[in-house]
Amino acid sequence: MDSSAAVTAGPIRSLRGRVLVLGSLACFCALAAAPPAGAADAVLEQAAKTGEVLMVGPADSPPLVRMGPKGEPEGYAIDLARRIDGQLKAELGASVRIRFAPVDNATTTVEAVASGRAGLACGVAFSWEREQLVDFSLPIGLSGLRLLARSGGPDGSPASLAGQPIAVVEGSLGAGVLGSLEPSARPVSFPSLPQAVSALEQKRVAGVLGDTNVLAGLRQERRLSGTALVPEQPYVSYGVGCIVPENNSRLLNVVNLAIASLFQGYLEGRPDAVAAVAPWFGPTGVLTVPDERVRTFFESVLLSREGLVLVAPAPAPGP
Numbered sequence: 001m002d003s004s005a006a007v008t009a010g011p012i013r014s015l016r017g018r019v020l021v022l023g024s025l026a027c028f029c030a031l032a033a034a035p036p037a038g039a040a041d042a043v044l045e046q047a048a049k050t051g052e053v054l055m056v057g058p059a060d061s062p063p064l065v066r067m068g069p070k071g072e073p074e075g076y077a078i079d080l081a082r083r084i085d086g087q088l089k090a091e092l093g094a095s096v097r098i099r100f101a102p103v104d105n106a107t108t109t110v111e112a113v114a115s116g117r118a119g120l121a122c123g124v125a126f127s128w129e130r131e132q133l134v135d136f137s138l139p140i141g142l143s144g145l146r147l148l149a150r151s152g153g154p155d156g157s158p159a160s161l162a163g164q165p166i167a168v169v170e171g172s173l174g175a176g177v178l179g180s181l182e183p184s185a186r187p188v189s190f191p192s193l194p195q196a197v198s199a200l201e202q203k204r205v206a207g208v209l210g211d212t213n214v215l216a217g218l219r220q221e222r223r224l225s226g227t228a229l230v231p232e233q234p235y236v237s238y239g240v241g242c243i244v245p246e247n248n249s250r251l252l253n254v255v256n257l258a259i260a261s262l263f264q265g266y267l268e269g270r271p272d273a274v275a276a277v278a279p280w281f282g283p284t285g286v287l288t289v290p291d292e293r294v295r296t297f298f299e300s301v302l303l304s305r306e307g308l309v310l311v312a313p314a315p316a317p318g319p
Contacts, residue, residue: 008225009013017298019075023092030139032130040246041247041248041249041250041251042116042245043116043120043245043248044088044092044248044250044251044254046091046092047088047096047119048092048096051096052098052099053088053096053098053119053120053251053305054098054101054117054118054119054120055081055099055100055101055119055120055122056101056102056108056109056112056120056121057077057100057102057103057109057121057123057259058102058103058104058105058106058192058193059073059102060108060192060193060194061123061193061194061211061214061217061218062217062218062280062286063075063076063213063214063217063280063281063285063286064076064077064122064213064214064217064280065077065078065123066121073102074136075099075280076276076277076281077122077123078100079276079277079280080122080147080242080243080258080259080276081120081122081291083258083259083261083262083276084098084120084122084254084255084258085097085098085260087254087257087258087261088254091254098113098120099136101118104191105169105170105192106124106125106172106173107168107170107172109121109166110124110133113134113243114246114250116245118208119244119245119248120242120243120244120255121180121242121243122140122241122242122243122253123141123240124136124139124240124241124243125143125238125239125240125257126139126238126239126240126241127173130243134244134245135244135245135246135248135252136243137241137242137252137256137259138241138260138301138304139174139239139240139241139301140240140242140259141213141240141281141297142237142239142240142297143211143213143214143237143239143240144213144233144234144235144238144296145173145174145177145210145211145234145235145236146215146229146230146234146235147161147166147207147229147230147231148197148200148207148210148215148219148227148228149206149207149208149227150203150206150207151226151227151228152226153206154166154206154207154230155209155230155231155303156232157231158181158182159182161178161181161182161184161185162182162184162185163184164185164206164207165184165204165205166178166185166186166187166205166206166208166209167185167187167188167189167190167196167197167199167200167208167209167210168188168208168210169182169189169190169191169192169196170190170191172210173211173236173238174210175209177209177235178209181235183187185191188205191217192283193210193211193214193215194218194237196208196210197215197218197219197224200227201222212234213214213240213287215229217287219288220286220287222231242255242259259300259301260302260305261273262276263301263302264279266294266295266298267295267302277294282296291294291319295296
């Protein structure tokens with residue numbers, strides 16, 4: 001990580017008590033002990049005193065976050081966090097940094113941010129229920145709910161789920177939707193999506209209902225041949241964004257500016273912006289997505305807020 005914008009991590013204790021050595025940071029108990037962010041802009045006020053903003057999220061959720069070869073977090077959400085880190089330094093000074101602490105799942109992530117124990121998370125699926133607890137940024141991607149199943153197993157149709165043991169993550173959007181898809185499907189709950197996928201590998205469940213992007217990332221990372229994501233179109237589609245505690249408009253502005261800057265840079269072909277996106281989403285990324293599709297999404301997000309300026313203004317004519 002470059003010296004101007006670093007996202008650090010360290011020995012973190014998750015809510016299940018598992019220790020992950022990620023770098024050089026304090027333990028997860030710092031998250032539990034952090035004061036709630038009740039007042040307006042409390043996160044940045046606290047950051048000015050402590051020198052850090054705590055970011056949380058599942059550590060094994062490619063292409064958003066995964067652990068790199070040296071035990072450091074990497075992924076689309078981490079590269080975006082570096083951009084936010086740079087904006088924070090411009091806002092509050094060079095001593096402020098983002099610190100990443102892994103948690104089990106999206107429900108724990110939202111709870112930590114909603115309570116103010118954490119100040120930031122990226123890669124969170126939007127829902128109106130969550131919007132009542134936290135503030136969402138500009139969307140950073142699109143995803144949905146699909147089923148990862150073995151060949152010859154459920155084909156994704158509701159009827160194919162009847163009577164089948166289907167893995168879901170505790171408190172997830174998938175856990176809430178399964179019963180409406182097929183009332184006789186048998187939910188099997190797990191603390192995290194990687195654990196649910198492991199159960200599929202061990203043939204303890206017939207499929208895993210979860211976020212299609214993360215399931216695709218885990219499928220590619222684990223080289224799960226003989227499996228497929230079904231149906232072709234997600235059961236439910238949603239935007240994915242970053243979240244901050246409510247009443248933190250200054251921090252939300254910093255996050256949105258970092259997102260817009262990344263998207264603008266990608267559309268202009270700036271190498272640093274392309275390098276922050278292409279390894280995760282793109283023709284050669286963890287998730288294979290046509291470049292035109294990426295560009296169309298980025299343009300639509302920017303156009304929802306302001307006009308695009310894709311070419312630098314021409315220099316003034318000389319005397």
